[in-house]
Amino acid sequence: MKRREFLGTAAALLASAGLPGRVFANTDVSVGYTTVSDAAYLFSAVEQGYFGKLGLDVVPRFIPLNPSLPPAIQSGSLTVALETPSVFLQSVDGGLDHVVIAGAAQLSKGTTGAGFVATEASGIKTAQDCVGKTIGAPGLGALLHVAFRKWLRQNGVDDTKVKFVEAAFPQHNDLLRGGSIDGVVTVDPFMGRIVSSGSGRLVSHFLAELPEGMPTLVFVTRRDWAEAHPKEVKAFQQAIAQSAEFVADAANDKAVREQLGKYIKLPPPVLATMEINPPSPSITVEQLNHWVETMAEQDMLKSKPDLSKLIIS
Structure with missing residues (x-):
């Protein structure tokens, strides 16, 4: 589903929410995010005033x-976090009682904003060439790491023979240039910078090979907070649905990218080319199950979760 095609669906979501303009006194909600373009759905909800009009004082952090997000929620440092589904599912599998209250974006077959890049010196040109190499990933167990391992397996590679190290997005270019790693799984604008600087070259847009509709990010909170704040949860969901409609409208593209730049601190030329995946403000059991199956293949889960109990609609 393309962003602009989402408008009708978002409108239906808003109508079904049935919420009045302001439902309670202002409530402070801190929301954790990482440097990814799909966080635009959070930022636009803040900047367009959708949260504020519903009485939520949302502060992005x-x-x-x-992987640092679940413990921050558990400790109370954050109220909500914009997590990858794999990080969320692993935290639940590890015993944390967290739930999904909304979604952000989803993959499509045209996804090109993420990829695997490798140094010329590494000699990596195919998945098979990764054996014995050191690959950087922005969070072990997070979406890109899990998806890349799936890509390796789809191409007949034993991913246990590839060494992975954790590296934040802003470090990728320097690590490749310094030769401490052979490649990285990364996203734009970092991917574009790496390629243009000559530190690495694109090997694959591997996310495009995953099932369409798989969520890239979900909004997660503690179950006890969600149960104690049902009106706030509904308002949060409504604000994200409004933001999804705003971001999906091509006429708002300039504003969306300006809002994105305010929080992830990137120059306009870089922001102009960043890919924002199609919206998915509500998350289904089927969508999350794609990730459960992928993670089970990689022995990342001790048991199969009851997804119907992990989504608050």
Whole structure:
């Protein structure tokens, strides 16, 4: 589903929410995010005033690595976090009682904003060439790491023979240039900078090979907070649905990218080329199950979760 095609669906979501303009006194909600373009759905909800009109005082808080988000929620440092589904599912599998209250974006077959890049010196040109090499990933167990391992397996590679190290997006170019790693799984604008600087070359847009509709990010909170704040949860969902409609409208593209740049601090020329995946403000069991199956293949889960109990609609 393309962003502009989403408008009708978002309108239906808003109508079904059935919420009045302001439902409660202002409530402070801190939301953790990482440096990814799909966080635009959070930023536009803040900047367009959708949260504020519903009584939510939402403060986005930057967290460098996605795996750091679940413990921040659990400790109360964050109220909500914009997590990759794999990080969320692993945290639940590890015993944390967290739930999804909304979605952000989803993959499509045209996804080109993420990829695998490698140095010329590494000699990596195919998946098979990764054996014995060191690959950087922005969060072990996070979306890009899990998806890349799936890509390796689809291409007949034993991913246990590839060494992975955790590296935040802003470090990717320097690590490749310094020769401490052979390649990285990364996203734009970092991917574009790496390629244009000559530090690495594109090997594959591997996310485009995953099932269409798989969510890239989900909004997660503690179950006890969600149960104690049902009106706030509904308002949060409505604000994200409004933001999804705003971001999906091509007429708002300039504003969306300006809002994105305010929070992830990138220059306009870089922001202009960043890919924002199609919206998915509500998450289904089927969507999350794609990730469960992928993670089960990689022995990342001790048991199969009951997804119907992990989504608050």
